[in-house]
Structures are given as structure tokens and as C-alpha cells.
Amino acid sequence: MNAAPHDSDRPVVHAAREQVARLLALVPYLHSRGEVRLVDAAAALGVDPEQLDRDLRVLFMCGLPGGFPDDLINVDLDALEGERIIRVDNADYLARPVSFAPSEAAALVVALRALAQSAAPETRDVVRRTLAKFEAAGQTAAAERVHVETAPEPGSELVPSLQQAIDHGHQLELDYHVASRDEHSTRVVEPRALTRVGDATYLDAWCHTAGGDRVFRLDRILRATELDTPVSEQASRTRELGSGWFADEGSATTVTVRLAPPAHWVTEYYPVTETRPGPSGSLDVDLEVASEAWLRQLLFRVAPHARVVAPREFAESFTASAREAVRLYTGPGVR
Amino acid sequence: MASDKAERLLNLYIMLLAQTRFVSKQDIRRAHYADYPDTERGDEAFEKAFERDKDDLRELGVVIEVGSLDAFFDDEPGYRISTDTSALPEIRFEADEAAVLGIAARAWEQATLARRTTEAMRKLTAQGVEVDSARLDLVPPSLRAEEPAFDAFWDATQKRRVVTFDYKRPGEQPRKRRLQPWGVVRSSGRWYVVGHDVDRDAERVFRLSRVQGRVSGVGKAGAYDVPPGTDVSAIAANLAPRTPDVEATVLVRQRAGVGLRRRASRVEEDVAGPDEESGWDRLVITGPGSDLAGEVLTYGASVVVEAPEELRADVLARLQAILEQEGVTR
Numbered sequence: 164m165n166a167a168p169h170d171s172d173r174p175v176v177h178a179a180r181e182q183v184a185r186l187l188a189l190v191p192y193l194h195s196r197g198e199v200r201l202v203d204a205a206a207a208l209g210v211d212p213e214q215l216d217r218d219l220r221v222l223f224m225c226g227l228p229g230g231f232p233d234d235l236i237n238v239d240l241d242a243l244e245g246e247r248i249i250r251v252d253n254a255d256y257l258a259r260p261v262s263f264a265p266s267e268a269a270a271l272v273v274a275l276r277a278l279a280q281s282a283a284p285e286t287r288d289v290v291r292r293t294l295a296k297f298e299a300a301g302q303t304a305a306a307e308r309v310h311v312e313t314a315p316e317p318g319s320e321l322v323p324s325l326q327q328a329i330d331h332g333h334q335l336e337l338d339y340h341v342a343s344r345d346e347h348s349t350r351v352v353e354p355r356a357l358t359r360v361g362d363a364t365y366l367d368a369w370c371h372t373a374g375g376d377r378v379f380r381l382d383r384i385l386r387a388t389e390l391d392t393p394v395s396e397q398a399s400r401t402r403e404l405g406s407g408w409f410a411d412e413g414s415a416t417t418v419t420v421r422l423a424p425p426a427h428w429v430t431e432y433y434p435v436t437e438t439r440p441g442p443s444g445s446l447d448v449d450l451e452v453a454s455e456a457w458l459r460q461l462l463f464r465v466a467p468h469a470r471v472v473a474p475r476e477f478a479e480s481f482t483a484s485a486r487e488a489v490r491l492y493t494g495p496g497v498r
Numbered sequence: 499m500a501s502d503k504a505e506r507l508l509n510l511y512i513m514l515l516a517q518t519r520f521v522s523k524q525d526i527r528r529a530h531y532a533d534y535p536d537t538e539r540g541d542e543a544f545e546k547a548f549e550r551d552k553d554d555l556r557e558l559g560v561v562i563e564v565g566s567l568d569a570f571f572d573d574e575p576g577y578r579i580s581t582d583t584s585a586l587p588e589i590r591f592e593a594d595e596a597a598v599l600g601i602a603a604r605a606w607e608q609a610t611l612a613r614r615t616t617e618a619m620r621k622l623t624a625q626g627v628e629v630d631s632a633r634l635d636l637v638p639p640s641l642r643a644e645e646p647a648f649d650a651f652w653d654a655t656q657k658r659r660v661v662t663f664d665y666k667r668p669g670e671q672p673r674k675r676r677l678q679p680w681g682v683v684r685s686s687g688r689w690y691v692v693g694h695d696v697d698r699d700a701e702r703v704f705r706l707s708r709v710q711g712r713v714s715g716v717g718k719a720g721a722y723d724v725p726p727g728t729d730v731s732a733i734a735a736n737l738a739p740r741t742p743d744v745e746a747t748v749l750v751r752q753r754a755g756v757g758l759r760r761r762a763s764r765v766e767e768d769v770a771g772p773d774e775e776s777g778w779d780r781l782v783i784t785g786p787g788s789d790l791a792g793e794v795l796t797y798g799a800s801v802v803v804e805a806p807e808e809l810r811a812d813v814l815a816r817l818q819a820i821l822e823q824e825g826v827t828r
Contacts, residue, residue, distance in 0.1 A: 188624040263621060270614040275602045292595055
């Protein structure tokens with residue numbers, strides 16, 4: 164059964180609140196700088212310049228209660244419209260940014276803690292120093308209600324050496340594991356950049372062995388050696404790494420798997436498209452399977468609590484590999 | 499429309515910030531809510547709008563102090579905002595620390611918290627922190643939350659507000675639960691909420707992926723206290739009780755089993771294996787007893803357990819069970 168869309172999924176728009184949030188950051192930003200070009204302020208605060216222009220026209224209407232012209236914040240509209248420069252006066256009481264809301268502090272502190280867990284030992288220190296400053300400023304209380312367990316990512320220990328090769332402009336020799344075939348190969352690549360997509364980190368490179376652009380998952384790189392050979396222009400070609408980067412190789416097959424109760428957790432861990440009750444407390448689930456090797460690994464992991472109902476060939480090939488594995492234990496010449 | 503409301507919010511903020519004394523609700527109404535008529539319905543509409551505006555300011559990080567205007571009559575509340583509690587404390591960061599902030603700010607992939615982080619970073623920029631995302635040798639961790647219920651539980655946890663929701667264990671009918679959330683926890687790629695189950699009067703942990711439909715807040719924020727000494731991370735640690743580590747010796751086909759090779763403490767290459775189809779290596783690996791069998795099994799016919807005997811027997815029994823349920827005669 165597919166999850167029905169929830170009301171709570173709908174994004175809630177808080178246009179006014181967000182506008183005030185931007186203004187309460189803009190004024191202190193300007194305060195220490197005098198006048199700033201609209202585009203510069205927009206870039207620093209991560210706001211669209213046109214939006215910032217509209218925000219300023221609201222600021223212009225605000226000020227101390229009393230209703231005298233002197234009470235209002237002064238925005239130099241001529242400068243804004245002419246030279247696209249922001250000048251704001253009479254707003255000294257807004258000179259300091261508003262404190263972090265609990266959620267803001269918690270989001271940032273949780274991110275820093277996760278970074279401290281995943282960082283290589285050489286960089287962990289600076290993350291800890293940064294966190295200590297939040298702690299000293301009393302900004303970590305809200306984060307106590309959140310705990311994120313990030314196991315150190317396999318392969319993250321390679322980041323400094325890979326980054327170094329990229330910085331030096333040197334080629335790399337990689338021992339790389341191809342998961343779908345459970346095999347590894349040695350290849351020479353021209354590294355471009357490290358990128359994170361989804362929950363994994365990748366090395367983007369031009370691969371000499373494959374004669375084309377390839378991405379390598381860090382947790383599948385067994386060994387990386389920086390060579391003295393400089394990279395060619397292949398590495399300097401920048402690539403736009405969008406979401407279509409990992410177009411599925413080949414199409415997916417719908418596979419129906421029967422899960423006995425000890426394997427029901429699979430429905431929460433993998434995207435299942437359909438769930439139906441099966442015999443004696445089991446669940447029949449449909450999975451879109453792009454790689455049979457992946458399915459086989461899953462079935463083995465929960466063995467013997469999952470079996471393929473359809474298609475027949477998948478069931479047969481899984482049984483065949485199970486038989487092959489049993490033979491390793493029971494065949495002649497073992498141990 | 500939006501700009502009228504934005505103007506009112508900002509003016510309200512400035513009015514309360516500029517005062518050292520508490521400001522009465524009447525003065526606030528006269529200054530910023532003059533449109534609301536002096537009727538019963540107008541009063542009601544004003545109260546509602548004022549409550550919402552205060553909530554909006556609080557969401558921005560503003561602390562609104564409520565106090566008595568008159569030492570002798572405490573029935574008329576007054577409001578003020580003090581720089582002591584509402585201004586961002588001065589934090590100075592070194593250049594490398596600012597770079598760390600820039601990287602951490604990219605960690606959240608969950609939309610709401612990504613936005614919260616952006617807002618926090620904007621306040622730091624306003625304070626003069628120059629966030630130079632110049633590269634450090636750091637890749638941001640990825641903090642995700644695919645569970646639709648995440649936002650609601652995060653928010654309720656931060657506000658200490660009771661929530662109700664339908665909770666469905668696999669194979670069971672959904673049941674309505676009432677919870678005082680103490681904290682949210684991510685463990686092994688899933689989010690959980692820890693709290694006090696009001697109906698069962700006990701500490702409970704719920705898996706967010708099992709929450710069905712909408713999570714509704716009930717009553718006011720700050721409605722309960724998290725028991726002192728509650729350690730959300732300790733409760734989280736109990737979620738996945740680890741069995742003691744076991745050291746195992748396994749034979750692995752050459753050029754296979756990379757996950758095991760990566761964490762092997764000892765490797766002996768080119769040893770005698772159970773078949774001649776490939777060369778074999780002997781690996782020593784350590785892991786929690788409960789997980790090891792499942793992990794070894796995923797490699798199918800590429801890995802064989804040599805020792806300990808219980809692990810070997812367990813893996814073999816599970817493999818044979820696959821064949822038995824398929825009715826295959828061996």
C-alpha cells in the first residue's frame with residue numbers, strides 16, 4: 164500500500180515571518196558596514212536581490228511607535244533605485260541580530276556534531292573548537308533533545324588523500340570494487356572532485372580503463388595511490404552533476420517477495436510499492452529491483468524468512484545460489 | 499497582504515524592544531491592531547491575531563517576556579523584549595571555524611531543517627561572521643529524514659507539546675497514541691521519537707516510519723518537563739542492543755567480499771578453499787554476534803565460515819532452510 168499524501172506534507176508558507184527574519188538580519192549586517200551594494204548584501208545573506216528590494220520597502224514603513232517621521236526607519240530609496248545601493252538610518256535599536264530560535268540552534272549544532280563524528284581525525288579538532296564556541300554561548304541546549312548516530316562513513320578516511328591528489332592535479336591509481344559483480348579491479352583515473360549524492364560520497368573522475376567519465380563510491384575504493392603523472396585536460400572539464408547523474412542502468416523488474424514476520428522490517432527499510440497480507444502472518448511485498456545481485460543479497464541477509472513468489476526465474480536462481488553455498492559447507496574437501 | 503503583516507510584526511518587535519517597562523496589551527492594540535473594532539468579535543479577532551504574531555516572533559528566536567504592569571494588580575499582563583535574551587550572543591569564529599560552519603550548513607537534506615540552518619547562518623553573517631566555504635578536507639555528512647512525520651515530531655519536541663498520532667506495527671491495526679515527546683533520535687538510518695506515552699504512563703520509543711497520517715499537536719507548548727537526567731542518546735543506544743562481539747574466521751573467494759576485507763583484522767592469502775573455482779583467502783573479522791551471520795550470508799557462495807562452530811552451524815542451517823522451504827531435495 165502506498166502511503167497516502169498527508170496534509171502535513173504541504174509546505175506551509177510563512178511569507179511575512181520570513182520577510183521579517185530577512186530584515187532583522189539585513190539591518191545588523193548593514194549596521195557595521197555603512198552602505199552596501201544591493202547585490203553584495205543579497206549574496207552575503209543568500210537572498211534574491213529583487214526580494215531584498217521588496218523587503219526594504221517594508222522596512223521603510225517601520226519604526227518606533229509615535230507616528231512622527233523621525234520615528235521611522237530611513238531607507239534611502241533614491242540610492243536603492245538609482246545606484247542600487249542600500250543605505251539605512253535611524254535603526255540603531257536593530258543593530259544586533261536576533262538570537263537563534265531553538266530549532267535553528269539545534270539544526271546547526273546537530274549538523275556540527277554529525278560532522279565531528281564523520282570528519283577525519285586531522286579536521287575533527289577544528290569542528291570541536293567550533294562546537295565549543297556554541298556551547299560557551301549557551302546555544303546547545305535545544306540540541307540535547309536530538310541525537311544523531313552517524314557511524315563513521317566507510318571510505319571517509321580516504322578523503323584527505325584524494326583531496327590532496329585533486330589539489331596537486333595528479334592522477335590516481337584505484338583498487339575499486341564493483342558491487343554488482345562483487346569483484347575488484349585496478350584502474351588509473353584523473354580525479355576532478357569529491358561530491359556527495361544521497362547518502363554516499365563519490366569521486367568524480369575520468370577513467371583511463373573505461374575510457375570515459377566515471378564516478379567512484381568512496382566506500383568501494385579499497386586503495387588509492389597518488390601518482391606523479393599530472394592530470395590531462397580530461398580532468399579540468401567540469402561536469403554538471405545533477406540528479407540525473409545516476410540514471411539507472413537498465414530497467415527495473417517488479418519482484419514479489421514473501422516475508423515471514425522476522426523479515427517484516429524490510430518493508431520499512433526498502434521502498435516497497437505494494438504490501439498484501441500473505442499466508443500465516445507473512446507479508447507479500449512488491450519491490451522494484453534493478454539488480455538481481457542486490458535482491459539476492461537481501462534475501463540471503465534475512466534467510467530463511469524471505470522467498471521470491473514471482474517471477475519464477477528469480478526464485479530459481481536464488482535457490483541455485485543457496486544450493487551452491489550449502490555445497491561449500493557440505494562438499495568434499497572442506498576444512 | 500503579506501507586507502501588512504510583516505510591517506505589523508516588525509513594528510511590534512521594535513515597540514517591545516525599545517521599552518524597559520512592560521507594555522500593556524491595550525497600548526499594543528492601539529498602536530498595531532487599531533483595525534480591530536471594539537466589539538466582542540473584534541476583541542476575539544485581536545486576541546487571535548496577537549497570539550499568532552507572538553508565536554511568529556518566537557519562531558524567529560525572539561523571547562517575549564510577560565510580566566505584571568503593576569506590582570499590586572497582577573491581572574493585567576504586560577509584554578517586553580529585552581536585548582539580553584533576544585539578541586544573538588557575540589560569537590567570534592576563526593577562519594577555519596567559519597569554514598566548518600559553511601560545511602555543516604549543507605548537512606541537512608531535510609527541507610525544514612535545511613531552511614532552519616540557513617536562517618541560523620544568516621544571523622551569523624549579520625553578526626559579521628565571514629563564512630568562507632573555501633574548501634577544507636571535509637565532506638558534509640548527510641542528515642536526512644524521509645519520514646513524513648519528522649517535521650511534526652521535531653517541532654513538538656522543541657516546543658514540548660503533546661502530540662497524538664496513529665501508530666502501526668507491521669501486521670497490526672493502527673492504534674492512536676498520545677505522547678509527550680522528549681527527543682528525536684536517528685539510529686541505523688531511521689528516525690525514532692522518545693517520550694512519555696500518556697495513556698500507558700510509561701517511557702516509549704516510536705519508529706517514525708510506522709506513524710500513519712497526520713501528527714496533531716494537542717494543547718499548549720511547554721506543557722510538560724522532560725524528566726531531569728533524561729539522556730536521549732542513551733535511550734537510543736538501547737534501541738539496537740548489540741550482542742557481544744565475536745571473532746570469526748572466514749574463507750573468502752579472491753576478488754570478492756570487499757566489505758569483509760575492508761574490516762578484516764588479519765588476511766592470509768591463497769589458502770586451500772572448499773572448491774577450485776577460484777583462489778581463496780582467509781580473513782579474521784569481528785562483529786556483534788547477532789549481525790555476523792546475516793552479513794556473511796549476504797555474500798552467498800563467496801564466503802564460508804570456518805569458526806566459531808556456532809556461527810558456522812547458524813549460517814549453514816539458514817542456508818539449508820532456504821532449500822527446505824523451496825522443497826528442494828538435497
